[in-house]
Every structure is written in structure tokens, then in C-alpha cells.
Amino acid sequence: MTATAGATSPDVSSGTGNASKWKISVGPGVMISPKYPGSSAFSVLPLPSLDISYDDNRIFSQGFDVLGVNWLKSDTYHVGTSITFDFQSRSESDDPRLHGLGNVHAGPKLKLFADYSYSFLMGSVAALQDIAGTGQGLLLSADLAANLPVTSRWLVSIGPGVTWANAVYMKTIFGVSAQQSAASALPAYRTSSGVRDVHLTGYTSYDFSPHWTGSVLCTVGKLQGYAGGSPITQQRTEITAFTALNYKF
Template sequence: MKIASNGPCLLASLALLACSTAHANEQAPEAQSEWKVSIGPGVMVAPKYPGSNKLEVLPLPALDISYDDRFFSQGLDVLGVNVLRDENYHVGAAVSFDFQSRNEADDPRLRGLGNVHWGPKLKIFADYSVSMFTASAALYQDIAGTGQGLLASGDLAINIPYPKGWIFSFGPGVTWANATYMRTLFGVSPQQSAASGLPAHQTSSGVRDVHLNAYASYDFSKHWTGSLQVTAGRLQGSAANSPITLRKTEFNGFAALSYRF
């Protein structure tokens, strides 16, 4: 199973991780069961909030469960379904979490801006693979009323298997965000400006970031796999120019040790 990646670096990181893990699993002998289960501990490093110059560490399970390549729970996609599927493509939907949030307590500069809470998003995705290449696209719509609007992403991954259990994957991606998302995460209204001291900043829909993903995994045995995902992104447009943004370059990492049943 391959899942389209999402634009914000946090989501792109784990989505490409899931995609590359799928390629790794395709190399291994398949069990007869329609169930495929891989689980283990993981740790993610990501910006404290979008545009932050500080990083935070978040423990997350490395989860990959699927049934008949139809229903799945994988990475940040808590529950999903491949509506259309074939050896080379998938089209489907999922309920996904990306944990994007911002609290006034995160930085003294944010006081007066109000908090932005994380919540579930409806994800619509499609991917297509040919030879070593996987192209993917996804839409993420806020369904929790957090004001995070709509995101659209496109990514390309080159998947390179190596002998002795190694898998490598890398490729570029881009994220577009609608006006609601940009206003919530990077805008500063006149009222927020007066309360925080930051200059007012009017945002608009447009490209949020461009990013590059790199992934590597190694099969220690038939059941144990170690993996590392690193994503570097560069904020663009309204996001890059926001007075909230302290660092335009975003770095994310996810390391995991998984047991495949």
C-alpha cells in the first residue's frame, strides 16, 4: 500500500515514510494472511509550531496495519480506505492527524495571537507508481473547526532498493494552502497586532512550502526493520513573510524500529 504525502513537512515526512515502507514490504516474502501488521516505537522531531525556530521531540508509534490492501491505519492516517486500488495505483480517503498547533505559551512573541488547536483532517489521496517512481497527490480538509482550512500537496519519490535489506527513497514536493489556513497559521489581524505588538500581516492563498524528503530503512531480520526519515522544507509567500515566522527553513525527522508480524 502506498499513501500520498502531504505538503507541510510534518505530514510529508510520515507519508513518504509509509510509502517507502510499502515498497520495502513488497520486497519481502508475503504471508498468506490478508492482514499485514507492523508496529514499534518511534520518535519525531519537528518545529514547535509552523515558522518556529525551536524544535520539539514527540514520541509516536510506528504503525502500519492493513487488511486486503483495502482498509488501513498507517502513520498519521488513523483510519483509511483505498476505494480504488491496483498494483500500480491507489485512490482513497482517510481521517488523518498532523498535530499542527500553536500556543501563546510556546513563545513570548505569540502572546495576544490566540491559540491554534490541532485536530482531525479528512484526507483524499491518489498515487501512481511506475518502475522506481511514485507520484502522489493529497487534499487535507480541516473537519474539527480549528481554522486550518484546506491543504493540497504533490510529491514525487524515487524508490531505490539495495541488496542486503536496504531501501532508499528521496524526492521533492510542494504544498498549496488556502486563505483560511494561511490566515490562521501565519496571519496577524489588526486586533492581534495591537495585543501582541507584532505588525499586522495580511495573507492569501498560495504555495506554503517546497520540500525535499529522504528516507532509508534496513531489515535487521525477517521481522525487525529500522528506518529514518528526514524532510527539509522552505516556507514561501505569505508564510515566509509573516512576522510570526522566525525560521523559513523547516526540518523534520522521524526514526523508528518496527516489528513486522
């Protein structure tokens, strides 16, 4: 996901009179997403919106990246790692069709990422590995975004992307084993690694004042291959949106 952006806030001074290395922007947010991958129903989840960084974004907590480090960085590229929280989950209570499949829990993932900017374009890649034992395996994503500053206060970004998933993820999220089939009304369905989805991501932010910024992030994706053909999948089109209002200190 694209990190939130906005106008530069005034530096917070330390007791010594030097500019602080901290930049802090926090506020309320709301995420709207499918109840589970492939669901035709949506869930609404209130979440905090964080954009906190230290030492010119060397260490940060932004979006769903709870804690991250840019190990290599310049004006045009970043390479780093973070602990990110992925809200993908599934409960048998989400839909009568899911009875007998068992629950899939959300959890933290280890994220490795890199991005490179040229002019108004930015390309990024990321790998997200399940580290909580939720069975969600490994996801690889690649995205291209065009960043278009409409005015000094208004930023718009849009671009395509693709997500690949390994066999562990596909089996947990979209597979139906013989045992699950016997306990449910769904047919058995074997999966393997492959492209999970292709998607288009749009982002916009507007600075209402030097301190207040509103933002909306929306991703529209289309499930592919094993994910799109799974009997668990009710709808191949996935829409996820996050809107926030942040105060910059």
C-alpha cells in the first residue's frame, strides 16, 4: 500500500533548539474490505491512521506497517523491512457456505520492500511472509504508480499492480481439502502457487490546513487462476478502501 502523503509539517523543536528528527501524523481511519478473500459481502473496520517517522524516514510506522526500517534510501529509492499487519482472515460464521472449512486467522507478516522513483513514476516490489503461523504463506507484489500533484495541497496517485501467492497461501485461503469437502457443502479443490490477482490502486490526499490532511486509498482487484476459480470465491472483483483524517504535529 502507498504510504500516506501530505504537505511538510513544521519541525517540532527539541529542548536544545535543534529541529526534531521526529515527524508525527495520527488520526482516525476506516477500512472497508471483503469479509474474507473472495467474499461478495463487505466489512467495515475502524482503525488508527499512523504516519510516524524518525531520522528522515529511517525508522517509521506508516499505514499497516507497524514498524519498519529503510536500510538503504535516497531521494529516488528505498530498500527496507517492516512488520506489517494483514487483515485477511476467514471465519465459518462469515457465511453458511463456509461451515466445515475451519477458520483462518489474521496476523503479522514480515515485509521486505524496495521502490524506485523516476520523474512522476514510482515502481515498487514487496514480499510478505506469514510469521504468525496462520498458514498464509508468502505473497509477492509489484506495483507501478503515477504520482500527480494537482495543486500544492492536493496529490493524486494511480497505477496497476499484480500479486503472486505461493502454494501454502493458495491452499489455506482458496483450497478445499477432501476433509473440508466432507464437512461442508463445497467440492474438493486443489490449488498451487500462481498469480492471485491483478489490481489498480488509487490514492488521493488533500491538506485542509498545515496540520489537517484527509486521504483515501482504494484498490480494485480481480482474482486470477486458482483464486478466481475456487468454490470459496463468490466474487472475483475485490474492492478495498481506507479513508483517514490525520493531524500533523
